[in-house]
Amino acid sequence: MKNIAVIGTGISGLTCAHLLSREHTVTVFEANDYIGGHTATIDVEVAGQQYAIDSGFIVFNDRTYPLFEILMAQLNIKSLPTEMSFSVNNALTGLEYNGHNLWSLFAQRRNLLRPSFYRFLGEIVRFNNGCKVIYEADKYPTSSLGEYLDQQGFSAFFCEHYILPMGAAIWSASIDDMRGFSLRFFIRFFQHHGLLNINDRPQWYVLEGGSRSYIPALTAPFKDRIQLNSPVSGIKRSDDGVYVQVANGEWQHFDDVVLSCHSDQALAMLTDATQDEIDVLGAMEYQNNEVVLHTDINLLPKRKAAWASWNYRLDGVNQQDIAQRPASVTYNMNILQCLPSSAPTFCVTLNQTASIDESKILRKFNYAHPVFNDASMKSQAKKSLINGKHNTYFAGAYWHNGFHEDGVRSAVEVCDLFGISL
Numbered sequence: 001m002k003n004i005a006v007i008g009t010g011i012s013g014l015t016c017a018h019l020l021s022r023e024h025t026v027t028v029f030e031a032n033d034y035i036g037g038h039t040a041t042i043d044v045e046v047a048g049q050q051y052a053i054d055s056g057f058i059v060f061n062d063r064t065y066p067l068f069e070i071l072m073a074q075l076n077i078k079s080l081p082t083e084m085s086f087s088v089n090n091a092l093t094g095l096e097y098n099g100h101n102l103w104s105l106f107a108q109r110r111n112l113l114r115p116s117f118y119r120f121l122g123e124i125v126r127f128n129n130g131c132k133v134i135y136e137a138d139k140y141p142t143s144s145l146g147e148y149l150d151q152q153g154f155s156a157f158f159c160e161h162y163i164l165p166m167g168a169a170i171w172s173a174s175i176d177d178m179r180g181f182s183l184r185f186f187i188r189f190f191q192h193h194g195l196l197n198i199n200d201r202p203q204w205y206v207l208e209g210g211s212r213s214y215i216p217a218l219t220a221p222f223k224d225r226i227q228l229n230s231p232v233s234g235i236k237r238s239d240d241g242v243y244v245q246v247a248n249g250e251w252q253h254f255d256d257v258v259l260s261c262h263s264d265q266a267l268a269m270l271t272d273a274t275q276d277e278i279d280v281l282g283a284m285e286y287q288n289n290e291v292v293l294h295t296d297i298n299l300l301p302k303r304k305a306a307w308a309s310w311n312y313r314l315d316g317v318n319q320q321d322i323a324q325r326p327a328s329v330t331y332n333m334n335i336l337q338c339l340p341s342s343a344p345t346f347c348v349t350l351n352q353t354a355s356i357d358e359s360k361i362l363r364k365f366n367y368a369h370p371v372f373n374d375a376s377m378k379s380q381a382k383k384s385l386i387n388g389k390h391n392t393y394f395a396g397a398y399w400h401n402g403f404h405e406d407g408v409r410s411a412v413e414v415c416d417l418f419g420i421s422l
Helices: 011-020 066-075 109-113 115-137 145-151 156-171 175-179 183-192 211-225 263-269 275-282 319-324 374-380 404-417
Strands: 003-007 025-029 041-046 049-054 079-082 086-090 096-098 204-207 232-238 241-246 251-254 256-259 286-294 310-314 329-332 347-350 361-370 392-394
Touching: 003 011, 003 241, 003 251, 011 025, 011 211, 011 256, 011 404, 025 211, 041 211, 041 361, 066 211, 066 404, 086 156, 115 156, 115 183, 145 156, 145 175, 145 183, 156 175, 156 310, 175 319, 204 211, 232 263, 241 256, 256 263, 263 275, 275 374, 392 404
Parallel strands: 003 025, 003 256, 086 310, 256 392
Antiparallel strands: 041 049, 079 204, 086 096, 232 241, 241 251, 286 347, 286 361, 310 329, 329 347
């Protein structure tokens, strides 16, 4: 039996600790005063009624979250089917649409009379079909997404009102950041998630009671060995294992350490980082996003028929300003969490704090999301150079696509090295 330190209580850290605790003694360190990382369900009271609203991890599906689904089944956590729809609202031009169905697509009735809007719909079909051909042939151009869009002659309208905002909403990136995405990475993700299909898309789900509902069962085997408010200030390796320093206190000895935090955080903790660790982890950057839980419906499209689960707002003084701004997306939590019709409209909005009525703000957060570019994806392929070396392991969604399934997957990969499977 080993004595193992796990740093971080996001889905990666909790999954590692849950599986490793079957055969080893696990101690978990968390810098925050709560468990869960991006799994953050917030209790709020509005008009005398209590609601539990998710502010970070929200949804998963039945096609591309196989490991997460297995884990939830083992923990006997119940889920609810939900709707995953996407709208775009251009504050400069007034254009808005919701691609969920024909009615919502033409929620703005004047789009019925716009030839440009029909050309736009045709470009969606052309883009989807072209990407499927590339995927099926498994021959990917070395270009970025933006270069591919230019090479194939897609209009600025299509790029700015569909594919770039959709990607920006998914990865919490700017429009310009999306142009720099690897085309291979983008197509593979969209194909696997059914986003290149008009129909035959996966069924999406939320967890009953909020995303935090899995935390008690997942932490049960090691709940007494979780240390909150315990930021790790240093990690050093030696011949007899690993030493962990918490908040500049005394060094604690462990046989192994699993760094299930962000890549930049992990690198900062290593006082004796190897050149491989510096190169691999240093190329994986994160960007911060302001997140606000509120009830200001002005952040949603003007027409209620255009309200979607995810609502991207193109807002700025000009198109260049819009493209350079961080992701501006609002999640309609009533749709996503299947809240009762009597509930106020709860919104979770990224990077538009100044536009929200201050009196309607319930909570503010700051979440960091991985940046996916050529440098980070090349580093992903070098994981074996550092994972499991010097009694040190690395888990995190940044090793794959940046989502909850990827956090579980990275944890399972670490535990496989210990001979423990999901």
